[in-house]
Amino acid sequence: MSTLLDRPTAPAAPSDPPSDPVPAGDPLWVRPAVVALLSATGVLYLWDLAASGWANAFYTAAAQAGSQSWEAFFFGSSDAANSITVDKPPASLWVMDLSVRLFGLNPWSLLVPQALMGVATTGVVFLAVRRVAGPGAGLLAGAVMALTPVAVLMFRFDNPDALLVLLLTLAGYLLTRALQSGRRATLVGVGVLLGLAFLTKTLQAFLVVPGFALVWLVCAPSSLRRRVVDLLLAGLALVVTGGWWLAVVELVPSGWRPYVGGSQTDSVWELVWGYNGLGRLTGDETGSVGGAAGWGRTGLGRLLDVEVGGQVGWLLPAALALGAAGLVAVGRVPRTDVRRSALLVWVSWLLVTGLTFSFMAGIFHAYYTVALAPAVAAVAGIGGGLLWARRRSWWARAVLAAVLAGTGAWSWVLLARTPAFAPGLRPVVLVVALLAALGLLVAHLRRAVGVLVLAAAVPAALAGPAAYALQTAGTPHAGSIVTAGPGGGIATGRAPVGAHGSLVTASHPGPRVTQLLRQNASTYTWVAAAVGSQVAAGYQLATGDPVMALGGFNGSDPSPTLEQFQQEVAEGAVHWFVAGTVGRSSGGSGAAEQIATWVERTFPAEHVEGVELYDLTTALR
Incomplete structure (x- = not known):
């Protein structure tokens, strides 16, 4: 009778069919144990899920828009009238959009898909580790994944990170299979998954690519020429899968689509390489609110500090130690030994992503570290399994x-x-x-x-x-910046009724304001305009009608310009302007402030439930 960390599964031959999660050779206890693990994960991730309400209203409003307009669906617009997109590609929104179309707009339709992604990620981690270190090690890794606090947070939330982590974990699992079988098609599948991950959160998806590519080139069971060709084909699959949407957005004339949120030049390429790309590393993010000084101290200790340690750091030191010891335990083995290559896949993910998070000087939030959870779990599981097998x-x-x-x-x-x-x-x-x-x-x-x-x-x-x-x-969580564990609840994320909102909290309009905005809503393209996406999102979700987010998320994008907004007002496309600001940006456009100044000087104000409203359909002063 074997113990939990014994009996690694034999490597699959090239002719093997896709493996069953619990192969016939596993002990009888494995299947019920896996069912128990996944069931418990489902309960943990689904329990009282609706308590978070709209969670991150920024993405919820975009999901609402995508459920009302196929154009908004495709581009990832913040509103159904397609004034501006969110500052990410739309893959994660597509999942929520379809769910909302099927089940209506409510917290469950938004958040259940995220929770199910978490259960799937736990299962995939188990599969990946079980293939090389045995079912017991796989169960341990799955438990680590499921119980990582930041994973519980983000798989109960509507940020893109849930889909990103699932796709990256699937890619790591498929790469392990490819390293066992040498199959070209399996490696190409890795490229497809990484391309989809790019369409979820742009360049963050590529942090695993250097390690994955190097492990394949060194360890794959084929000739060097074949390994290079296979890697190039996988890279082509990545480019096609991840690049087609970007190409369409760039080729469509700007007048035929929404403005690309997060960019200063209405360019998705600028968004990818600037605000969401190199700017995150250097801190030079035009249009960002806060600047590098506002995102915490960088350095090797960042992932273990007060802000991040409780999110993902519990087993991080253990994983690093077990990963190194696991490589020693494997010892001198053939180049293609799948135990070593699989361990290197996850170690490379952990090191490259961890070091990037540690030293990036741009926008950084503690919840980003959910991308480390599968690697921590897999390295701990494989390393621990290899050592336990050698416990004599x-x-x-x-x-x-x-x-x-x-x-x-x-x-x-x-x-x-x-x-x-x-x-x-x-x-x-x-x-x-x-x-x-x-x-x-x-x-x-x-x-x-x-x-x-x-x-x-x-x-x-x-x-x-x-x-x-x-x-x-x-604990319910809402807003743009959320954290796991004690002190990370909804009190810091949701504005009280009647509040205008801010950069990180959505507005929460009262009934009188909502009623005013709904009056003759079908007459207008936008029932209101407000500075900043979170502020606009709250009004849009309350009314169910498009609200123009002036300046995008930070209020610093040049969309629309003052002249464009004046033209929309002249054509009767916008009913109300909601006064307020979300903060000062770093080098971004001042168009939103110019619009606010023009409105305040041109139209009379109405004060309703503590909110300053301007009826843009009244006669100009």
């Missing part, structure tokens, strides 16, 4: 014991940062981890000892993140 060697037991003791101590530190949250958990985690670490040193003596040690070690390692995960799932 003193050095393997010593490394496992040291990693477990260190994880317990690190959990003590992270829990101490929120002393009012579960204060009794800290000493329990530390004591159990230390006792289990001592048990690991003698785990080779008897099988029963090994089972007992595992029964203590796994809960000790996962108790801290599990507590944060449960707290995150039980």
Whole structure:
């Protein structure tokens, strides 16, 4: 009878059919264990999901628009009248748009797809690790993935990150299969998935590409010429899958489509390479609000600091140690050994993405680190599985014991940062981890000892993140900047009724304001205009009608210009202007401020429920 981390699955031959999640050779306990893991993940991610309301109203409003207009669907517009797009490609919106078209606009139709993506990601992590390190290691990796606090946050939210992580995880799994079989079609599938990930969150999807490509060139089971050709074909698949939408947007005349939000020149190429690209690394992001100084201190310690550590850092040190030890454990093996190549796939993902997040000087939010969760989980699972299989060697037991003791101590530190949250958990985690670490040193003596040690070690390692995960799932979250764990709830993300909103919080209009905006709504292209996408989103979601987001997300895009807005007003296309600002931008356009100044000087103001409104259909002063 094997223990949980024993019995790695044999590599698949080129003629093997696609593998079943639980192959026939696995122990009988595997199938119910996998079902239990995925079921528990589903409950965690779906529980009381609607409590977050519209979550990130910026994307919710775009999903509403895409459900009303196929043009808005294709371009990813903020409103159904197609004034401006969101500042990302639309792949993640397409999923939500279709869900809203099928089930209507409500929190469940928006957020259930994200939660199901989280369950799927957990399953794919299990599959990837099980192929090379056994079902027990796969289950451990799946549990780490499911319980990572930032993963719980983002798979219960409507940001693009949920789809991004699922696509990248699928790409890592397919690459593992390709490294086993050498099949060209499988590698091309990796390129397709990375292209779709690019259409989800642009260049962030490419952080895994250097490591993936290098591992294939070094480790794939074919000649060097074949490896190069296969890699080029996969790259072509990536370019075609990820580039077709960008080409269409660039080729369509600007007068026939919405303005490209997040750019200063109405160019999707500028958006990809500037605001969402190199600007994120250098901090030189024209039109950004806040600047590099507002995004935290950079450096190697960033992923473990107070802001980020509790999000994804619980098992990050353990994963790095287990990854290095796993490579040592494999030892001198043939170039094509799939255990080593699979481990290198996930280690490269962890290192390149982790270092990028650590040193990027531009816009950075703690929730970005959800992109590290699959790599942390897979490296910990594979490395831990390889060492456990060699537990009769003193050095393997010593490394496992040291990693477990260190994880317990690190959990003590992270829990101490929120002393009012579960204060009794800290000493329990530390004591159990230390006792289990001592048990690991003698785990080779008897099988029963090994089972007992595992029964203590796994809960000790996962108790801290599990507590944060449960707290995150039980707390509503809304707004543009959200965090997992204690203190990351809706209080910082939703404006009170009657509030105008801001850069990070949507407006929350009262009933009288909403009624005014709805009057004769069908007569106008836009029932209102407001500076900034979050502000506009709240009014749009309240009325169900298009609201023009002046200046895009930050209010700093030159869309529309003052002359363009004056023309729209002259044609009777806009009914109301909602006064207010969202902040000062760094080098962006001042068109939105010019429009606000012109409106305030030209039209009389009405004060309703604390909101300053201007009826643009009244006679000019």
